[in-house]
Amino acid sequence: MHWSSILWALFQILIFPGLLFLVALALAAEFVDRKLYARLQNRLGPPWFQPLADLIKLLAKQEVVPDLADKFMFVVTPMFALTAAVTASFYIPIWSHQALCSFPGDVIVVLYLLTIPTITFFLGGWYSRSVYSMIGAARSIMQLFAYEIPLFLAILAPALLAGTWSLSGMSLFYAHRPLLSLLNLLGLAIALVALLGKLERVPFDAPEAETEIVAGSFTEYSGRLLALFRLAIDVEMVVGASLLAAVFLPFGMDFGPVAGFGLYLAKILAVISMLSLMRTLFARLRLDQMINFCWQIAAPLAFVQLMADLVAKGTIARGVMIP
Amino acid sequence: MGKNPEPRGVRVAIGPQHPALKEPESFSVLLAGEKILESGVRLGYNHRGIEKACEERTYVQDLYLIERICGICSHSHSTAFISAVEEIAGLEIPRRAKYLRMLIGELERVHSHLLWLGVAGHEVGFDTLLMYTWRDREVVMDLLAALTGNRVNYGVNTMGGVRRDVSEDQKKQVLTAVDILEERTKYYIGVATQETTLIQRLSGVGKLNHEDAIHLGAVGPTARASSVKRDVRKDDPYLAYDEIPFNVVTSDHNDIYGRAVVRCLELMESYNMIRFIIANMPEGPIAVKAPRKVPAGEAISRYEAPRGEDVHYVRANGSEKPERVKVRAPTLANVQVVSHMLKDGYLADLPIVVAAIDPCFSCTDRMIAVAGDMAAINMGGTAFPGCADAGSKARATWEQVRQHGIEFYRRRGVDFARLNETFTAGGR
């Protein structure tokens, strides 16, 4: 391999559209989320640079590792969280139909990479050995089992219809059959709700419920490690929004890079606004209520989505409906 | 399997410092998973020695000290105290003064209930409700500031009446504010009765049935939400509450949802009462001249504070200082109910169950002189004369703390040492 191609790959991974770009986007997303949340609550909200300032402040702070904690796991988990979230973004098509990396089956990989941050929340909290952290950790993992099924079903259903397990392939399929993506609106709603659970936000923020268990898994975290965790959650929000945009809103990717990129920003802005809106509207659900909701309402609805896509696939195959 | 005498589980400390608690108190809960097996309460972190301090000050000084028992129901405490003193002294305050005291009292109830609604929202993770109600609460806070000069600790009571009159302009101001608040309260009633996640978090949580509420001695909205129709304003009317038409709001929900409903509807009652007070405010003086010395005697006064029944007992010995002052804040009666309500509940419900009695722990804990290590902390690390070894466990003696306090205010132009002399010498 030529050295320039290695440099180019490094540039893509570290700067654009990799780590640096993603971090900038994540901080911007956090700002949008906080500002919108504040305005909806009749507050002023932070200035645009607040998320960056928070990040710098945390990076400069001393980090304290509790005596009882497992030092290795305590330090390693935040890095894993950030790495997994960033890696997942490489497989998501952003402004063209081609993602940075792509192979058949990458949709499964992305879903699993997005699960890793939650696992690290669990491990980090568990190995902190503090009561609040351990309760938060247990709640994280219980919540994971609740929202993961609806999320997987909601995202795999469109993939079934498209007949490909690659995100780039899916986006190509739906871009040429825009009407078919209307079929997946229910899936979009379910995925949005599940994403709230993944990001541990109101109404599904029981794992870090401030008034009950201080900060859940993150109670003992401070300084750089906390900064990494927070950044990981922000990146996860952007990647989650991008995933939803790529799967459910695959329009306008043929207009060239600039227009495509603008549209991409508009799409994730819309998703993030929806997330903020839901955060404003609801009270925090108790864990048992959250699990009941996911299993009794979200999962059956996701099955309905799956059936709808299977039926549509059958009709297309028989030539009844040609999109 | 027999009953396990030693339940196994994780013991979690909620407090003395915890985000759910706005004041220090400590709940220790034994958890099995998310379920609470048992819970214990430890109180007393807020003791400031007020009852003892009252014995060493004159009645007028006590009045303003008592007002500082609590920042939210300050008028309740000062009115309850001064009513008892006036009863012993045989003072009949003018009717206009009674109406003014009731006006401030009802405005205080409005601001306290709005505050509670916000806190309840926050405890169940519904911060939007907190932001909205606290914004609207500013209306009544501003109004109180306009009427009395202060947002909290109004200082409007004095022996023999009140210190400030209400002008015609201010009456109009009150009515306008009440109209705004009433509209907003209707909106919150709508939110509380329609927002699904909120109802899910509040209804069926913190159950307290009618019999238990009576048996455990619950007071105020906590009791009234278990259909205990008790309200001191009706049962044992003070001031001129027997002249004002109002309903005692009760609910048979027996849970936190019921408590929220009771408080919301009490807000509506209070608005009507304020309108009545303004419309029927009698003319006349606002205070009568009060003697400095109070004859020997005793009196107990009860007051329906926003959180429930507030009891003050005063014993006079004929001098200008009381022999004994006893305060029973509503939270002290209600806090015993919390453990009962927490049993077999979820950890997630603990904050809202505690908040549902609208606890005010600084009301509850009053007494005990602050001294020793605590004093050093309380003074915010200020160096004391005689505390050269500040690096080690610096401790100030009582006299040092006292001197420091006097010096601190003297530098700001207030001389408490002289103030004391003028009071005891008889001049004002």
Next chain:
Amino acid sequence: MGETPMSRMGETPMSRTGETPVSRWIRWSKFMANEEAILKDLTGRFAFLEGKGRVARARRIFVEVPAEKWAEVFDYAVTQAGFTILCTITGLDLGESFGAIYHLSKVEGEVLNLQVNIPKAKPELQTIIGYFPAAELYERELVDLLGVQILGLPPGHRYPLPDDFPQGLYPLRKDFKAEMLDAPSPERQAK
């Protein structure tokens, strides 16, 4: 008019606004819910209370009960006379003895204040948590602040003083001075 409840309160009848015949009747019936009758009932049943009670004003009755008969009177007041609400317990330092006032209330609003005096040499009282579970904290206040022994009080956290408060110091006693807290106590020296 003579001795009406109104004049007893030192209140002058005046025109009242917003009053209906019904509310007037309720208000007057409250004034007439006769405190004297309650007192007479008590003295009739317990002869030793003769001259120990007084009606201070409408709905306020003060009775002093001898320590040895206190349990009897208290039981009667709570279980039969209808004083089912415990407002609070006030502890007093009366110099030679301690006093405890049990402020009991009827649902209708009458307050019966039962005062019992106990010698300082043997400051013991029976617990009333059998009647009122909520009395526990009031009784602990008596223990902590006055040094009264409450017989039958289950073990538990002390209230309201901190756990390391010096033994044998009781802030609400009249001979207590804040400076006493600065005196070295064995516990503090051990620290």
